Amino acid sequence: MIQKRPTLLYFIYFLACFNLVSSVQTIYFTHEGISFFHIGFLMSIFQVTKLVSELPTGYVADKFGKKRSVIVSVLLEIVGMVLALCFPNMLGFTLAMIVGGIAYTLSSGALDALLIEEMLATKTRTLEQINSVTRILFYVGMGLSSLLAGIVASFDFYWIYIVSIVVQILLVYLLVRRLKAISEQAEANKIIKISYIFEYLNQHKIVIYILGVDFTYAIAFLPIGVFYINYLSSQSVPISIIGAVTTFQLIGSAILGIWAYKLLEKFPVKYTLLGGPLIALSVLFLFAISKNVKLGIVCYIMTSVIFCSYAPIFSKIFHEHLENHIRATVMSIRSLLFALVGLTMNPLFGYLIEKVGFQTTFMIAIFLSISLTCINGLIFKKVLATY
Numbered sequence: 001m002i003q004k005r006p007t008l009l010y011f012i013y014f015l016a017c018f019n020l021v022s023s024v025q026t027i028y029f030t031h032e033g034i035s036f037f038h039i040g041f042l043m044s045i046f047q048v049t050k051l052v053s054e055l056p057t058g059y060v061a062d063k064f065g066k067k068r069s070v071i072v073s074v075l076l077e078i079v080g081m082v083l084a085l086c087f088p089n090m091l092g093f094t095l096a097m098i099v100g101g102i103a104y105t106l107s108s109g110a111l112d113a114l115l116i117e118e119m120l121a122t123k124t125r126t127l128e129q130i131n132s133v134t135r136i137l138f139y140v141g142m143g144l145s146s147l148l149a150g151i152v153a154s155f156d157f158y159w160i161y162i163v164s165i166v167v168q169i170l171l172v173y174l175l176v177r178r179l180k181a182i183s184e185q186a187e188a189n190k191i192i193k194i195s196y197i198f199e200y201l202n203q204h205k206i207v208i209y210i211l212g213v214d215f216t217y218a219i220a221f222l223p224i225g226v227f228y229i230n231y232l233s234s235q236s237v238p239i240s241i242i243g244a245v246t247t248f249q250l251i252g253s254a255i256l257g258i259w260a261y262k263l264l265e266k267f268p269v270k271y272t273l274l275g276g277p278l279i280a281l282s283v284l285f286l287f288a289i290s291k292n293v294k295l296g297i298v299c300y301i302m303t304s305v306i307f308c309s310y311a312p313i314f315s316k317i318f319h320e321h322l323e324n325h326i327r328a329t330v331m332s333i334r335s336l337l338f339a340l341v342g343l344t345m346n347p348l349f350g351y352l353i354e355k356v357g358f359q360t361t362f363m364i365a366i367f368l369s370i371s372l373t374c375i376n377g378l379i380f381k382k383v384l385a386t387y
Contacts (some may be wrong), residue, residue, distance in 0.1 A: 009115055013134060015171045016074075016111055017141030020160045021081055023149040023246065026230055027239060028157050032088045036230070040350025042090075042097050043226055047342030049101025050335060071175045073106035078168045085161040105335065136254050139308075143250035150243015197329055204321040206387075207330070209273070209380040210314055215337040216376055217277050220284060220369035221303075222341050223349040224362055228300070231358045235293040245297060253304035260309030269313060269387040274377045276310030281370045288362035317387075 021028075029039050076099050084096035115134060152159050201208055232242045264272050280303050287299035322330055345365065352361040377384065 010133070010137060012171065012174050013111060013115055014137045014141045015167060015174070016070075016107070017138045018145045018167055019142075020145045020149040020152065020164045020167075021084070023142070023146040023243070024153050024157070024160065024229065024239070026226060027153065027233060027242075028084075028160075029093065030230065030233075031157060032093075034090065034093070035350075036227070036353050037347070037350040038090065039227075039230075040347035042093050043346035043350075044343050045094055046097040046101045046104075047339040047346065049098050050105050050339035051343060053102050053105045067175060070107045070111050071172060073103045074168050074172050074175065076100075076103035076106065078165055078172075079103075081161050081165050081168070085158065105332065139250040139254035143247040146246035146250065147243045150240045150246070153243070154238070154240045197326060197333070200323075200326065201330070205380060205383045206317060207321050209376065209383055210318050211334055211337060212376040212380070213273075213277050213314070213373065214334055215341065216369055216372040217281065218338050218341040219345060219372065220281060220362075220366040221307075222338060223345040223365060224284070226342075226346060227349060227353065227358070232293070232297075234358065237293065249297075249301045249304055253301055253308050256305045256308070260305060264309055264313065269317075270384045272310050272313050273317075273384055273387060276306065276313075277373050278370065280306040280310075281366055281373065285363065285366045285370070288359055288366055 026039050026043075029042065030036075034042070080096045080100035080103060083092055083099060086092065087095070148163070149160050152163070229242050229246070232245070233239065237245070264276075283299055283306060284303040287296045287303065290296035290299060319327070349361055349365070352364070
């Protein structure tokens with residue numbers, strides 16, 4: 001029996017986003033003597049692992065149960081953290097990235113799909129409300145972990161991993177408790193063929209458009225996000241201050257984004273579908289060209305605010321066109337696209353940063369992202385005109 005208000009599931013989702021390690025991982029790598037190029041290489045390994053395992057694990061989540069998939073994911077996440085902590089070298093980090101990549105794919109679509117389906121089943125929330133709540137939980141979790149990680153890292157990275165492992169153990173306990181409380185739905189009876197997925201997407205081209213926007217936007221924002229804390233560190237910003245800035249950026253942008261979303265509701269959806277990502281990328285370009293680190297931080301935060309303002313609209317349209325039995329699989333395709341971006345862009349970023357610096361590298365990526373976003377809009381011009 002599904003609870004009227006799955007408060008425990010919300011708390012589980014918050015804990016899944018509360019990860020101190022991810023907040024300062026690249027700083028930890030540099031602390032252990034890893035170059036920017038090799039950091040990019042490590043992140044590329046993570047993305048290759050995601051690329052290889054994303055579709056199979058998404059299928060497993062839809063076929064055998066999302067809750068079980070997430071539990072295995074968290075257990076593997078703990079293994080990856082132990083490897084990185086106990087073996088702080090390229091071999092240890094490489095193994096940690098591989099295990100972490102598999103762990104990520106096991107929960108990348110499953111946890112979101114689980115929350116959405118349970119909330120829609122109870123009819124207590126609309127898609128926009130669910131997206132707003134999960135976005136707040138995500139950014140608050142990431143923000144608080146960044147703040148705590150920044151403070152702890154100024155003393156010792158060891159405790160960052162210990163705290164994160166303890167949180168993951170608690171998460172496993174709560175997931176097992178949740179699994180016992182609610183029987184897994186019989187979502188596995190129907191065999192899902194990959195050909196069916198692509199046929200389904202072809203009939204819902206707006207989903208393909210949104211996946212394309214995610215891909216083109218990620219070309220700039222994903223690798224910049226990876227190296228953002230390293231950029232701030234290169235500007236002589238103390239790590240504790242970086243944690244505080246990141247916290248304000250994450251939580252503040254989520255709250256301001258909800259307010260801005262109310263304004264966007266007054267405009268035709270087709271303008272938001274194309275204009276939202278382009279405006280966000282334009283502001284991100286201002287971040288890249290800014291010579292003043294404080295002004296750059298403001299522009300970076302504004303980019304997150306703009307993203308949070310249009311993301312609920314994208315999410316609503318995206319999920320309205322998905323059937324429950326393929327939701328996790330399609331969301332895994334989305335993660336697979338991110339993996340493709342990370343696979344190519346992260347090592348390239350690491351190389352270019354060492355050759356031409358942060359700002360020039362950022363500008364090249366953003367220009368490419370803007371160009372591809374415009375092309376994607378032109379390809380799906382007729383689809384957008386229907387909204």
